[in-house]
Amino acid sequence: MTSDKVYPSSKAAIADIPDGATILLGGFGGAGIPENLLVAMADHPARDLTVVTNHAGFGERGLAVLLRQRKVRKIICSYAFHRSAFVFRELFLEGKIELEQLPQGTMAERIRAAGAGIAAFYTPTGVGTQAAEGKETRTINGRETVLEHPLAGDVAIIKAHRADSTGNLTYRGTAANFNPVMATAAPLTIVEVEEIVDPGVIAPESVHTPSIYVQRVVRGEDLGLRSET
Amino acid sequence: MTSDKVYPSSKAAIADIPDGATILLGGFGGAGIPENLLVAMADHPARDLTVVTNHAGFGERGLAVLLRQRKVRKIICSYAFHRSAFVFRELFLEGKIELEQLPQGTMAERIRAAGAGIAAFYTPTGVGTQAAEGKETRTINGRETVLEHPLAGDVAIIKAHRADSTGNLTYRGTAANFNPVMATAAPLTIVEVEEIVDPGVIAPESVHTPSIYVQRVVRGEDLGLRSET
Amino acid sequence: MASDPKLENCALKPADIARRVAAELPDGAVVNLGIGIPTLVGNYVEAGRGVMFMAENGIIGAGPRPEPGEEDKDYINASREPITTLPGASVFGHADAFAMIRGGHIDIAIMGALQVSAQGDLANWTVPGLGKGGIGGAMDLAAGAREVYAIMTHTMKDGGLKLLEDCTYPLTARQVVTKLFTDIAFIEFTPDGPILREVAEGLTADDVQAVSEPRLHTNGPPGALTREETP
Amino acid sequence: MASDPKLENCALKPADIARRVAAELPDGAVVNLGIGIPTLVGNYVEAGRGVMFMAENGIIGAGPRPEPGEEDKDYINASREPITTLPGASVFGHADAFAMIRGGHIDIAIMGALQVSAQGDLANWTVPGLGKGGIGGAMDLAAGAREVYAIMTHTMKDGGLKLLEDCTYPLTARQVVTKLFTDIAFIEFTPDGPILREVAEGLTADDVQAVSEPRLHTNGPPGALTREETP
Numbered sequence: 058m059t060s061d062k063v064y065p066s067s068k069a070a071i072a073d074i075p076d077g078a079t080i081l082l083g084g085f086g087g088a089g090i091p092e093n094l095l096v097a098m099a100d101h102p103a104r105d106l107t108v109v110t111n112h113a114g115f116g117e118r119g120l121a122v123l124l125r126q127r128k129v130r131k132i133i134c135s136y137a138f139h140r141s142a143f144v145f146r147e148l149f150l151e152g153k154i155e156l157e158q159l160p161q162g163t164m165a166e167r168i169r170a171a172g173a174g175i176a177a178f179y180t181p182t183g184v185g186t187q188a189a190e191g192k193e194t195r196t197i198n199g200r201e202t203v204l205e206h207p208l209a210g211d212v213a214i215i216k217a218h219r220a221d222s223t224g225n226l227t228y229r230g231t232a233a234n235f236n237p238v239m240a241t242a243a244p245l246t247i248v249e250v251e252e253i254v255d256p257g258v259i260a261p262e263s264v265h266t267p268s269i270y271v272q273r274v275v276r277g278e279d280l281g282l283r284s285e286t
Numbered sequence: 287m288t289s290d291k292v293y294p295s296s297k298a299a300i301a302d303i304p305d306g307a308t309i310l311l312g313g314f315g316g317a318g319i320p321e322n323l324l325v326a327m328a329d330h331p332a333r334d335l336t337v338v339t340n341h342a343g344f345g346e347r348g349l350a351v352l353l354r355q356r357k358v359r360k361i362i363c364s365y366a367f368h369r370s371a372f373v374f375r376e377l378f379l380e381g382k383i384e385l386e387q388l389p390q391g392t393m394a395e396r397i398r399a400a401g402a403g404i405a406a407f408y409t410p411t412g413v414g415t416q417a418a419e420g421k422e423t424r425t426i427n428g429r430e431t432v433l434e435h436p437l438a439g440d441v442a443i444i445k446a447h448r449a450d451s452t453g454n455l456t457y458r459g460t461a462a463n464f465n466p467v468m469a470t471a472a473p474l475t476i477v478e479v480e481e482i483v484d485p486g487v488i489a490p491e492s493v494h495t496p497s498i499y500v501q502r503v504v505r506g507e508d509l510g511l512r513s514e515t
Numbered sequence: 516m517a518s519d520p521k522l523e524n525c526a527l528k529p530a531d532i533a534r535r536v537a538a539e540l541p542d543g544a545v546v547n548l549g550i551g552i553p554t555l556v557g558n559y560v561e562a563g564r565g566v567m568f569m570a571e572n573g574i575i576g577a578g579p580r581p582e583p584g585e586e587d588k589d590y591i592n593a594s595r596e597p598i599t600t601l602p603g604a605s606v607f608g609h610a611d612a613f614a615m616i617r618g619g620h621i622d623i624a625i626m627g628a629l630q631v632s633a634q635g636d637l638a639n640w641t642v643p644g645l646g647k648g649g650i651g652g653a654m655d656l657a658a659g660a661r662e663v664y665a666i667m668t669h670t671m672k673d674g675g676l677k678l679l680e681d682c683t684y685p686l687t688a689r690q691v692v693t694k695l696f697t698d699i700a701f702i703e704f705t706p707d708g709p710i711l712r713e714v715a716e717g718l719t720a721d722d723v724q725a726v727s728e729p730r731l732h733t734n735g736p737p738g739a740l741t742r743e744e745t746p
Numbered sequence: 747m748a749s750d751p752k753l754e755n756c757a758l759k760p761a762d763i764a765r766r767v768a769a770e771l772p773d774g775a776v777v778n779l780g781i782g783i784p785t786l787v788g789n790y791v792e793a794g795r796g797v798m799f800m801a802e803n804g805i806i807g808a809g810p811r812p813e814p815g816e817e818d819k820d821y822i823n824a825s826r827e828p829i830t831t832l833p834g835a836s837v838f839g840h841a842d843a844f845a846m847i848r849g850g851h852i853d854i855a856i857m858g859a860l861q862v863s864a865q866g867d868l869a870n871w872t873v874p875g876l877g878k879g880g881i882g883g884a885m886d887l888a889a890g891a892r893e894v895y896a897i898m899t900h901t902m903k904d905g906g907l908k909l910l911e912d913c914t915y916p917l918t919a920r921q922v923v924t925k926l927f928t929d930i931a932f933i934e935f936t937p938d939g940p941i942l943r944e945v946a947e948g949l950t951a952d953d954v955q956a957v958s959e960p961r962l963h964t965n966g967p968p969g970a971l972t973r974e975e976t977p
Contacts, residue, residue, distance in 0.1 A: 085572045085609070086595035088588060112649075136649030138641075150646050161571065162613030162655030166404070169610045174848030174890055175395070176426040179405040182617060182658045185689040188650060197405040197435075206426075218589070223834035229491060230589035230606055231573045231598075238610040241849065257833030262458060263492065264836035265608075267806050269776050269798070269851050283588070285595070314803045314840070315826035317819060341880075365880030367872075379877050390802065391844030391886030398841045403617030403659055411848060411889045414920040417881060447820070452603035459820035459837055460804045460829075467841035470618065486602030493605035494839075496575050498545050498567070498620050512819070514826070 062224045062274045063253055067097035070247050070275040074103045074212055077130075081168065081210035081239040082110035082120065084286040089232035091216040091249040092282035094275070095119045098214070099126065109133040109168070109210060111161065111235060112286045113145035119284025124148060133208070135161035141285070160188050163205055165238055171209035172241025172270075179204055210243035216277075217266065220250040221257070224271030225264045233265065240270040247273045251280055291453045291503045292482055296326035299476050299504040303332045303441055306359075310397065310439035310468040311339035311349065313515040318461035320445040320478040321511035323504070324348050327443070328355065338362040338397070338439060340390065340464060341515045342374035348513025353377060362437070364390035370514070389417050392434055394467055400438035401470025401499075408433055439472035445506075446495065449479040450486070453500030454493045462494065469499040476502045480509055519674070522726065525717035526698040531742050532666055534559045535713075536625060536696050539664070540566050547571065547616070547656055549626040550594045552666045556625055562601075569621060571652040573612045576604025593652065616652070616659040624660035626653060628667040628695070630682040633729030635692040635704040637665060638684035650687075657688035669697035670726050678702070678709075678727045699723055701740060702731065713738040750905070753957065756948035757899075757929035762973050765790045766944075767856060767895055767927050771797050778802065778847070778887055780857040781825045783897045787856055793832075800852060802883040804843045807835025824883065847883070847890040855891035857884060859898040859926070861913040864960030866923040866935040868896060869915035881918075888919035900928035901957050909933070909940075909958045930954055932971060933962065944969040 064070040071094055074080070084090030099122045106129050113132045114121035121144040123129055137158050138146055148154040159167070160182045170178055179202035183189045193204040215236040217226035226248060228236060240246045253276050293299040300323055303309070313319030328351045335358050342361045343350035350373040352358055366387050367375055377383040388396070389411045399407055408431035412418045422433040444465040446455035455477060457465060469475045482505050527535070529552045537559035540546060545567050548554050557579070560566045569575040570592040577592055578599035586597035600606075615621060630638040637657050641648030657663055667677055678695070695702040700723045701713040711731040714723050716739045724731050758766070760783045768790035771777060776798050779785050788810070791797045800806040801823040808823055809830035817828035831837075846852060861869040868888050872879030888894055898908055909926070926933040931954045932944040942962040945954050947970045955962050 086591045086593075088572075088591050134649075136651040138646050138649050146646055158650055160650050160654035161609070161652040162617055162659070165609040165613045166402075166617075169845070170407075172849045172851075173395075173845035174410065174850060176408040176410065176424075176429065176431040178399075178407040180617065181403065181405065182655045184658065186654060186686045188654055195405075200405065202405040221834060225834060225836055227491065228606075228608070230587065230600075231570070231591055232589040233606060233608040234572050235609045237608040241845070241851070255833070261805070261807070261831055261835045261837040262456065262494075264838075265491075267836040267838065267846075268834060269800075269806055269846065315822045315824075317803075317822050363880075365882040367877050367880050375877055387881055389881050389885035390840070390883040391848055391890070394840040394844045395848075398614075401618045401620075402614035403619060409848065411886045413889065415885060415917045417885055450603060454603060454605055457837075457839070459818065459831075460801070460822055461820040462837060462839040463803050464840045466839040470614070470620075484602070490574070490576070490600055490604045490606040493607075496605040496607065496615075497603060498569075498575060498615065 061222045062271060063222050064273050064275045067093040067249065067275050067278060068100065070094065070273045071097050071101055074101065076103050077105045078103060078211040079107040079109065081213040081243055082108050083215035083234065083236035083239050085111050085234035087283055087285045089216045089228065089234050089236050090119060090284055090286055091214050092119065092284060093277040093279060094214050094247060094249045095284065096282065098123055104128045105130045107131040107133065109208060110286055111135050112139055113137045113142045115139065115141040115285035117144065120286055129154060131155035133157040133159065135159055135164050164208065165235065167205055167208035168238045168242045171207035172238065175207065177204055177206050211245065213239040213243035213246040215239050215246065215248050217248050217250045219252045219254060219259065220248060220274045221254050221259050223256050224268035224274055225259050226266035226271060227259060227263060228265050237266050240266045246271050249275055249277045251277060290451045291500060292451050293502050293504045296322040296478065296504050296507060297329065299323065299502045300326050300330055303330065305332050306334045307332060307440040308336040308338065310442040310472055311337050312444035312463065312465035312468050314340050314463035316512055316514045318445045318457065318463045318465050319348060319513055319515055320443050321348065321513060322506040322508060323443050323476060323478045324513065325511065327352055333357045334359045336360040336362065338437060339515055340364050341368055342366045342371045344368065344370040344514035349515055358383060360384035362386040362388065364388055364393050393437065394464065396434055396437035397467045397471045400436035401467065404436065406433055406435050440474065442468040442472035442475040444468050444475065444477050446477050446479045448481045448483060448488065449477060449503045450483050450488050452485050453497035453503055454488050455495035455500060456488060456492060457494050466495050469495045475500050478504055478506045480506060522699055522722065525715045527715055527740055527742055529555060532696050532698060535701065535740060536664055536666065539694065540623060542566065544622040545569055545620065547621050547624045547660065551627040553625040553627060554594055571612050571616060571656065573607045573609060574604060576601045613655050616655050619659060619661055621660045623662045623664055624656040625664045625666065626656065628665040630677050630679055630684050631665050631692050631695050632682045633680050633709060635690045636682050637663060637687045637692050638682040639687050641685050643684065653687050657691045662693040663691045664694045664696065665692045666696050669699045676726060676728050678729065680728050708732055710734055711737050713740045715740045716742065753930055753949065753953065756946045758946055758971055758973055760786060763897055763927050763929060766932065766971060767897065770925065771854060773797065775853040776800055776851065778852050778855045778891065782858040784856040784858060785825055802843050802847060802887065804838045804840060805835060807832045844886050847886050850890060850892055852891045854893045854895055855887040856895045856897065857887065859896040861908050861910055861915050862896050862923050862926050863913045864911050864940060866921045867913050868894060868918045868923050869913040870918045872916050874915065884918050888922045893924040894922045895925045895927065896923045897927045900930045907957060907959050909960065911959045939963055941965055942968050944971045946971045947973065
């Protein structure tokens with residue numbers, strides 16, 4: 058209970074992410090994005106990354122910077138070709154980045170399965186569509202379903218609103234999005250927060266992500282940063 | 287948002303539960319048991335019930351009353367033969383009640399699957415044990431797993447700490463247990479609470495069970511009742 | 516927005532379609548609004564009807580857009596627009612949001628469509644070709660919601676048909692559309708096929724059939740889809 | 747509690763076993779305590795070591811039993827006993843608790859055993875016959891925790907063996923026990939088989955082998971399991 062997971066800077070928190078890592082990156086739209094950790098990643102040499110996140114980057118900031126830097130080998134996302142994802146689109150059409158596109162709920166559930174020790178699951182989502190191509194199907198109780206497998210990361214880079222120093226997290230509004238489920242699905246979860254409090258300040262019933270899912274916490278250096286994903 | 291789900295009494299809240307219903311019954315140990323709803327069920331004529339709950343009743347109160355009344359055709363639980371489950375044991379040994387015993391986590395996950403639209407899942411729990419007998423197995427990524435299916439109820443009878451009148455729920459301490467997952471897995475969820483507040487009193491971030499999972503709320507008539515399960 | 520001048524003159528504006536869809540929602544329904552015209556539907560649902568709007572990025576009880584300057588960076592909908600919350604709202608993460616959706620707890624998903632088939636197949640996430648569109652939550656919503664209301668212009672700008680025997684674009688889900696609202700018609704999908712319920716004022720059932728590939732049944736004379744003066 | 751007087755005299759009391767198990771826990775470990783002797787282990791873990799106790803009924807950061815009169819009906823552990831919470835505790839429902847357990851987020855499950863096999867198979871939920879025992883969370887914990895520490899008396903009261911080549915009781919999980927603590931021995935399970943690490947003071951490796959069905963390897967002379975004066 059006394060372990061202190063607080064890191065002094067975003068740079069320090071992500072310093073040892075290796076080449077080739079699979080990163081679960083939280084955020085949806087402009088909410089719940091670990092902006093400062095992404096800025097630190099732009100200054101970090103790690104390459105050949107696989108990034109799992111909802112959108113393939115928006116505009117020129119946040120994830121798009123890493124794409125421009127050619128640090129990302131593959132994107133696994135639910136929505137690839139938004140008109141604002143022009144950095145990704147250009148790389149993709151030039152064959153310089155790989156893409157796996159998934160239904161958003163299947164992506165969330167595959168990440169949950171990785172965190173929850175579910176070896177595989179059958180879902181009705183995507184039956185009869187490109188999302189089911191090449192996947193095993195099975196009719197269960199008269200309904201056709203697709204077999205889906207866990208999607209784990211080596212690292213989860215996420216954003217929460219508040220943490221205590223043991224790593225308990227709370228989220229605000231719709232800024233939770235993929236962050237809580239991603240926290241469960243990587244052996245190293247690094248969290249950017251707006252505020253860090255002492256253990257016990259967050260009531261047991263108010264904790265959204267229990268501390269055991271969190272290895273590192275850092276207070277974002279510039280809380281005004283805004284990208285989108 | 288303005289729908290008022292508050293019922294005037296436990297009796298009124300459970301009045302239309304039919305013969306043959308499958309009931310998801312919340313509670314673990316002495317915590318989070320819908321005591322007043324169980325008392326009302328004892329005065330209710332419904333028979334031939336299937337009850338899904340953690341233990342097969344303890345002592346002479348709560349669920350044990352319904353067992354004594356021979357209203358329960360089958361128990362689906364994780365722990366059947368506790369020494370305090372003597373009412374159940376006697377009926378079982380006389381062949382007067384059916385039993386399906388499941389690993390506790392598989393039971394929770396099967397109920398979640400019912401609520402979350404997962405048609406089936408593979409789990410490592412129970413491999414090579416009686417819990418896997420007769421079930422399909424499959425080796426996934428080198429690990430043997432068992433195929434498990436959703437476990438839904440016709441009615442969930444659960445206990446929460448607080449509700450607002452639209453049906454948002456919060457739980458206290460370890461009194462959540464099976465209650466939140468059971469709330470998701472039945473078309474009719476009936477909740478006993480200690481306090482009912484106006485919509486908006488519970489902050490959006492503090493809601494544990496969103497209102498759409500709840501159809502009826504009643505304030506327990508006697509909050510001092512204690513059984514165990 | 517068909518190229519036929521008669522159809523064009525009689526076609527409903529997006530606000531008219533949204534108003535008609537809003538009227539169709541049952542009181543107390545839990546509704547997910549897709550991007551585009553669907554987001555307008557919320558404007559036409561009176562608060563007293565108890566309709567609740569959920570968004571797949573983790574909210575039930577989303578309220579109207581906040582006043583300028585009142586936006587909260589942490590409160591947005593699935594279209595990435597700022598929102599308010601109504602009393603009784605709750606928030607949660609994506610895994611829980613899609614558990615709700617996949618689990619059948621959303622009554623109605625209102626989604627834009629690119630094509631709809633006679634069987635109620637929905638195509639709305641991409642057009643053939645590399646580097647276009649995205650799946651997002653559409654496949655989960657289409658497969659998981661109890662009903663799918665689809666909204667589209669009845670034909671393409673070049674007059675090409677969008678209500679087809681079989682979709683030619685990649686599918687979002689099979690046999691899910693229960694009601695289709697276009698700029699000239701309201702069509703319900705039944706086990707017996709599509710039934711033409713209403714046509715835009717000034718048009719006939721034959722006008723709609725002429726720009727629809729599947730045979731449209733009728734069940735008595737279709738009602739009228741009305742246009743407001745305001746655009 | 748073997749029937750052999752020498753073993754009986756040298757056997758550790760439950761508190762001694764619990765103390766030894768507590769010493770084995772890595773600092774900072776997330777630990778689940780089963781019913782029986784395992785619940786005693788918490789008494790011997792100093793707070794400064796950062797060990798966290800989780801219970802499958804939905805808590806991380808469970809603290810000691812409250813003072814009499816201070817019990818809170820809503821705070822209990824999986825043994826249905828009242829608990830307190832430590833700063834940094836969190837609570838959640840069963841689905842989330844077992845997602846943690848199944849997902850490998852619990853470092854060590856400490857469980858009572860009825861039988862343990864040479865391969866680390868665990869039998870601890872029932873004995874053959876109708877109407878006995880219950881599964882509870884044992885199968886999930888045994889399959890999901892990164893390590894399983896099993897605790898049992900080394901033999902049955904009638905002298906029957908419990909550390910066997912193969913379990914004869916219904917299994918809880920296969921090949922999961924990493925460390926076994928009995929009243930006369932501490933045995934570690936490795937890919938090469940069980941290794942006898944420590945024996946109770948006053949006994950030899952041969953004494954332990956004599957009441958163990960599988961061949962116990964040694965890796966140098968076993969250490970000593972000590973007894974405290976207090977029971």
